[in-house]
Each structure stands twice: as C-alpha cells, then as structure tokens.
Amino acid sequence: MARTVGCVLVARASHRDRARGAHTTLSGSARPTKSDLQSQLEKTLALKPLVMFGAASGCASSAAVVSALDRAGIGCALIDLEGLPPEISADLQGLLQTLTGNDGPPWVFLGGHAAGSANDVLSLIESGELLARLARTQDWQAKAFMRKERTFEVVRTEKEWRSLLPKPAYDVLRGRTTEPSGSSKYTKEAPKSGHFACRGCHFPLYPALSKFISASGWPSFSYCYHSSKHGCNVGARRDRQPASELDEVHGVAASFEVFCARCGGHLGHVFFDTFSDENANGERHCVNGMALLYHADDPAEELRIEKLDILPPSFLDALSPELQ
Incomplete structure (x- = not known):
C-alpha cells in the first residue's frame, strides 16, 4: 500500500501548557547539548512501549500512521514536534535522523528500538505484527520496572x-486515590520562592521555582530535590494497577507513580509531555495538592535540584545500541 513517506517539518513553538510563560531556569540558561538531549530521549523511550515523534498537522505520513493506530485501537505516546520550541525541535529531529536513518517524521520506537519508516510501521499495523510486538514489549517493561518493596524512614x-492527616489527605497519601481536577488551591499558584513538602512527614520534595501552571488541573513540577542521604527525595515506581476510578479515567494505569522517599506517601504520577527550553525532557510531575504543604522558606538542609532518576540498569542495557 503506497503512502507518502518523508515530510519536511518546520517546527513551530506553540508553548502549550505554559500559562505561566517560560519555566524558571534552575540550572543556567544554556540550551541542552546533543548529549543531554540523547539522555532525555532514552528516558522518554523508557516510559512508554510505543513512542512516535511526528507532526500533528502538515505531515501526511504522521497523519497516516496516527490514523492507522487509531483504527487498530493501539495506544501510542505522540510527541508533537510542532509543539516544541524551534531550536529543541530542530536538535531532536537531527538526533532522530541519525539514530534511525529516516530523513523525516514520523519516527516510531517500539521498546526503545526504531520501528522503521512510515511504510514499515503501516505494514506492521495492518499485519497485526505491531500489536503482537507491543504486547511482548509491555510484558518485558513491566518486569523491568517491577515495583520493589522498600523500607521507609518514617513508618506509622x-x-x-x-489521626495525623485530614481524611482527603489520608485518602491520597495512604490510599493512593486522586483528588478531583482543579480542587487544589496549589493548582493555579506559582510562588517564586520557598518549597513544597510532603504533608505526611514534611520532607522537602519540590522547589517552588520548579512549579509551573499547566492545563492538567493538578499542581505540576518539572524538577525535584535530591539529597545525599536519600538520593532523589521523590521516589518513582511503575504503576500498572490504578488505585481508583479517577486514575482509570485519566489513563495512568501504565504510568509512573511518584511518592515521598521518606514516608512512602503517594504523590501522583509523572509524565513526559510538557516541553520547553528549560524542560527539555518534558518532565511533568502531576501531584495531588492534598499530598503537599507549601513553605515560604527554603529547606534547612542543602539540597540539589535535579530531574527524576527512574531508569534501572536493566532498561539501559536493553536499549537500541545507537542510544548507548
């Protein structure tokens, strides 16, 4: 079946999900280098078994693949290159061209491996082979990111x-439920100083400067605290069983849960879908406001501000050789 392959994409910055404007730069204003971008690409491919980098409009090949996936009922994480800042989009397209050998979008990855040209992907969809490979990939990734039991410093x-927490906060932190969209006072607040801590144990989790206003309906953060004692103050684990009907509705069953690294309290989930010059990997911690407390001052101890650390060695070892 003949289809147009190879679109010339002109990146356009739409700056969606950025009502606050550009995120505050936490680690300098320099644009990410190619090696930084490659590292973020690895993390993106780790989060979803099927990832497509394409153009939401103006690219017939991208539209054909999206349409075929929809008809087959196959879910795919779509990274809209037109929605990225132009320089990030151009660098990412150059990296994708090098890794795959394809000159233009769409670039599709299955389990960290390039799936071929648009025609290759369409053939895989129509033959049913892509669905079969996707099932095997999902099974492998579930095992690679299997939740491990761990002990916490604060145990009650x-x-x-x-007795310690209000019922709505208890339901979120200990029951792993999701508060209604737009219900938290923190959703539309973007303080320029201070920090957000766990409501259960007052552990510093997010610097105020990492918070941004998104259209999701929940407080959103792009960076978190790291300490010498705990490593990343925000823990992450594969979350394949939604704890509530709200989680099911919002499609987080196959995402990563984020939790307090000191008491294990459920915070929310992390997605990689909000790209900007200061947030090159699109990292968005979608956090329940009930799990947080805002403090106007900085944490007492000196903490590093970094991205979430979630890639286990088993995944890095299995990535496409071109990505290592």
Missing part, C-alpha cells in the same frame, strides 16, 4: 496516619 500504623 494506619491508625496513626488517620
């Missing part, structure tokens, strides 16, 4: 947690 009985 459920009775103690219930």
Whole structure:
C-alpha cells in the first residue's frame, strides 16, 4: 500500500501548557547539548512501549500512521514536534535522523528500538505484527520496572496516619486515590520562592521555582530535590494497577507513580509531555495538592535540584545500541 513517506517539518513553538510563560531556569540558561538531549530521549523511550515523534498537522505520513493506530485501537505516546520550541525541535529531529536513518517524521520506537519508516510501521499495523510486538514489549517493561518493596524512614500504623492527616489527605497519601481536577488551591499558584513538602512527614520534595501552571488541573513540577542521604527525595515506581476510578479515567494505569522517599506517601504520577527550553525532557510531575504543604522558606538542609532518576540498569542495557 503506497503512502507518502518523508515530510519536511518546520517546527513551530506553540508553548502549550505554559500559562505561566517560560519555566524558571534552575540550572543556567544554556540550551541542552546533543548529549543531554540523547539522555532525555532514552528516558522518554523508557516510559512508554510505543513512542512516535511526528507532526500533528502538515505531515501526511504522521497523519497516516496516527490514523492507522487509531483504527487498530493501539495506544501510542505522540510527541508533537510542532509543539516544541524551534531550536529543541530542530536538535531532536537531527538526533532522530541519525539514530534511525529516516530523513523525516514520523519516527516510531517500539521498546526503545526504531520501528522503521512510515511504510514499515503501516505494514506492521495492518499485519497485526505491531500489536503482537507491543504486547511482548509491555510484558518485558513491566518486569523491568517491577515495583520493589522498600523500607521507609518514617513508618506509622494506619491508625496513626488517620489521626495525623485530614481524611482527603489520608485518602491520597495512604490510599493512593486522586483528588478531583482543579480542587487544589496549589493548582493555579506559582510562588517564586520557598518549597513544597510532603504533608505526611514534611520532607522537602519540590522547589517552588520548579512549579509551573499547566492545563492538567493538578499542581505540576518539572524538577525535584535530591539529597545525599536519600538520593532523589521523590521516589518513582511503575504503576500498572490504578488505585481508583479517577486514575482509570485519566489513563495512568501504565504510568509512573511518584511518592515521598521518606514516608512512602503517594504523590501522583509523572509524565513526559510538557516541553520547553528549560524542560527539555518534558518532565511533568502531576501531584495531588492534598499530598503537599507549601513553605515560604527554603529547606534547612542543602539540597540539589535535579530531574527524576527512574531508569534501572536493566532498561539501559536493553536499549537500541545507537542510544548507548
């Protein structure tokens, strides 16, 4: 079946999900280098078994693949290159061309491996082979990111947690439920100083400067604290079983749960879909406001401000050789 392959894409910056404007730069204003971008690409491919980099409009090949995926009922993480800042989009397209050998979008990756040209992907969809490979990939990734039991510094009985926390906060932190969209006072607040801590144990989680206003309906953050004692103050684990009907509705069953690294309290989920010059990997911690407390001052101890650390060695070892 003949289809147009190889679109010339002119990146346009739409700056969606950025009502606050450009995110505050936390680590300098220099644009990410190619090696930084490659590292972020690896992380993006780790999060979803099927990822497509394409153009939402103006590219017949991207539109054909998206349409075929929709008809086959196959979910795919779509990175809209037209929605990225132009310089980031241009660098990313250059990297994708080098990795895949394809001159233009769409670039499709299955389990960290390039799936071929648009015609190759369309053939895989129509033959049913892509769906079969996707099932095997999802099974492998589930095992690679299997939740591991861990101990926490702050441990309380459920009775103690219930007496300590308001019921809505208990339901989120200990019951892993999701508060209604737009219900938190923190959703539309973007303080320029201070920090956000875990409501359960007051552990510093996010610097105020990492918060941005998104259209999601929940407080959003792009960076988190790291400490010498705990490593990343925000823990992450594969979340394949939604805890509530709201989680099911919002499609987080196959995402990464984020939690407090000191008490294990559920915070929300992390997605990689909000790109900007200062947030090159699109990292967005979608956090329940009930799990947080805002403090106007900085944490007492000196903490690093970095991205979430979630890639296990088993995934890095299995990535396409071109990405290593």
